[in-house]
Amino acid sequence: MRQAFTDMVIPTNGQGMIDITVQVARWLDDQGIASGLLTIFCQHTSASLLIQENAAPAARRDVERYFARIAPESRDYEHDDEGPDDMPAHLRTALTSVHLSIPVRQGAMTLGTWQGIYLFEHRRQLHRRTLTLHLIGE
Amino acid sequence: MRQAFTDMVIPTNGQGMIDITVQVARWLDDQGIASGLLTIFCQHTSASLLIQENAAPAARRDVERYFARIAPESRDYEHDDEGPDDMPAHLRTALTSVHLSIPVRQGAMTLGTWQGIYLFEHRRQLHRRTLTLHLIGE
Amino acid sequence: MRQAFTDMVIPTNGQGMIDITVQVARWLDDQGIASGLLTIFCQHTSASLLIQENAAPAARRDVERYFARIAPESRDYEHDDEGPDDMPAHLRTALTSVHLSIPVRQGAMTLGTWQGIYLFEHRRQLHRRTLTLHLIGE
Numbered sequence: 583m584r585q586a587f588t589d590m591v592i593p594t595n596g597q598g599m600i601d602i603t604v605q606v607a608r609w610l611d612d613q614g615i616a617s618g619l620l621t622i623f624c625q626h627t628s629a630s631l632l633i634q635e636n637a638a639p640a641a642r643r644d645v646e647r648y649f650a651r652i653a654p655e656s657r658d659y660e661h662d663d664e665g666p667d668d669m670p671a672h673l674r675t676a677l678t679s680v681h682l683s684i685p686v687r688q689g690a691m692t693l694g695t696w697q698g699i700y701l702f703e704h705r706r707q708l709h710r711r712t713l714t715l716h717l718i719g720e
Numbered sequence: 721m722r723q724a725f726t727d728m729v730i731p732t733n734g735q736g737m738i739d740i741t742v743q744v745a746r747w748l749d750d751q752g753i754a755s756g757l758l759t760i761f762c763q764h765t766s767a768s769l770l771i772q773e774n775a776a777p778a779a780r781r782d783v784e785r786y787f788a789r790i791a792p793e794s795r796d797y798e799h800d801d802e803g804p805d806d807m808p809a810h811l812r813t814a815l816t817s818v819h820l821s822i823p824v825r826q827g828a829m830t831l832g833t834w835q836g837i838y839l840f841e842h843r844r845q846l847h848r849r850t851l852t853l854h855l856i857g858e
Numbered sequence: 859m860r861q862a863f864t865d866m867v868i869p870t871n872g873q874g875m876i877d878i879t880v881q882v883a884r885w886l887d888d889q890g891i892a893s894g895l896l897t898i899f900c901q902h903t904s905a906s907l908l909i910q911e912n913a914a915p916a917a918r919r920d921v922e923r924y925f926a927r928i929a930p931e932s933r934d935y936e937h938d939d940e941g942p943d944d945m946p947a948h949l950r951t952a953l954t955s956v957h958l959s960i961p962v963r964q965g966a967m968t969l970g971t972w973q974g975i976y977l978f979e980h981r982r983q984l985h986r987r988t989l990t991l992h993l994i995g996e
Contacts, residue, residue, distance in 0.1 A: 583721045583722075583856075583859045584859075585893055585894065585995065585996070587893070587961065587963055617723055617725070618723065618856070619757070619759055619854055619856060619895070621895055621959050621961055623959070623960060623961050623968055624970075625968065625969065625970030625971075625973065626970050626972070626973070627909070627910055627911045627970070627972050627973055632814055633765065633818050633819075634765055634810060634813075634814060635765045635810055638799050640798040640799035641799040641807065641810055643798055643799075644797045644798050644799050644807050644810070644811075645810060645811065645814060647798075648791070648811050648814075649814075652790065652928065653924070659920045660916040660919055660920050660923075661914050661916035661917040661919075661920050669917065669920050672910060672911055672917055672920070672921060673920075673921065673924050675910075676908055676910060676921060676924075676925075676953075676954060677814075677815060677953060677954075678814060678815075679817060679955060680909050680973075681909075681958060681959045681960065682819060683759050683761070683819045683821050683959050684761060684819065685725065685759055685761050685852050685853075685854035687725055687852070687854075692761055692763065692852040692854075693763065694762075694763030694764050694765070694850065695763075696764070696765050697763065697764070697765055697818075712970070714961050714963070714968040716895055716961035716963075716968075718856065718859075718894070718895060718994065718995075719723065719856075720723075721859045721860075721994075755861055755863070756861065756994070757895070757897055757992055757994060770952055771903065771956050771957075772903055772948060772951075772952060773903045773948055776937050778936040778937035779937040779945065779948055781936055781937075782935045782936050782937050782945050782948070782949075783948060783949065783952060785936075786929070786949050786952075787952075790928065815952075815953060816952060816953075817955060820957060821897050821899070821957045821959050822899060822957065823863065823897055823899050823990050823991075823992035825863055825990070825992075830899055830901065830990040830992075831901065832900075832901030832902050832903070832988070833901075834902070834903050835901065835902070835903055835956075856994065857861065857994075858861075
């Protein structure tokens with residue numbers, strides 16, 4: 583049994599979901615671990631991780647609009663000194679998650695046919711987001 | 721240290737929470753791994769996993785009604801070609817989760833007294849849902 | 859490769875977020891496992907776990923107010939025999955999570971600069987909450 587780690591830096595360009603499935607799969611391919619557990623951990627409180635529909639761009643846009651609606655920028659927040667998109671970003675992160683656990687079998691993640699892995703950026707400005715990937719297995 | 725995997729197929733019959741605690745515990749019992757980490761991963765984007773109250777059916781129904789209310793079928797979604805329950809199913813999945821991590825100690829999951837493991841089906845039609853279970857430990 | 863477990867009991871004194879980062883880090887320090895995966899599991903259905911902003915108390919209060927608003931005590935719930943704060947507590951738990959997975963590298967959790975680990979108490983009365991910590995690594 584052994585472990586592998588990496589930090590994956592994802593540049594983001596405003597709010598929205600960024601498909602990172604291929605990038606994660608490529609790193610996994612290079613580790614030579616055929617079966618195990620992959621953890622993806624997002625080191626931020628205003629960007630999160632999501633497994634969602636990978637086929638329909640309209641579904642992705644509906645997800646983005648939904649989170650913009652249930653944690654809106656238009657409300658009054660006590661914590662507003664970092665801009666109107668800051669507090670909603672924390673709330674959207676809380677409603678989703680900053681970590682994913684995905685089994686690895688026969689050299690691949692056990693994702694379903696329609697599942698993609700997304701980094702969900704909740705801030706408007708340019709950011710560089712760091713994800714820590716951890717793999718344990720053999 | 722070793723690993724075990726299985727795919728568990730759960731037939732679903734419309735929207736609602738299905739208690740899978742016993743089924744998961746039975747598989748765990750058969751693996752002969754007394755201490756470790758169990759991961760349950762749902763291979764879908766319109767069904768999810770939840771740990772919730774295992775005693776009161778009324779609590780379960782309140783949870784179901786709540787998610788029907790905050791991600792309602794009655795709204796206009798851009799992605800609607802798979803029926804009015806499709807996009808809300810993706811949103812309810814995003815608000816909950818598709819993976820659970822549960823420690824295993826002395827041969828059992830470290831669930832609290834009132835915790836049950838649920839597959840949360842968000843679609844109206846019959847489905848067969850695949851969960852991948854991964855166990856690492858000794 | 860080896861494992862470590864502990865049960866951490868956190869007394870809570872009404873609703874709100876309790877920073878447990880230091881307490882978790884201290885336990886981790888004592889295990890002598892420099893790289894691995896840490897799982898924190900909350901054995902309850904009316905208290906949950908969250909990784910959030912660790913610097914601004916106003917952000918923490920906004921998070922608390924937000925969950926009080928989207929899963930309010932003022933609604934009619936079928937399951938209400940344990941008090942008006944009981945069913946909303948289950949819902950707020952479902953919207954967040956009862957488990958966290960955090961990679962451990964060079965002897966420390968790979969948390970970002972602004973990330974803190976919180977136990978989120980959703981009930982009004984005094985409680986003692988049990989978290990199971992599991993660490994696997996070497």
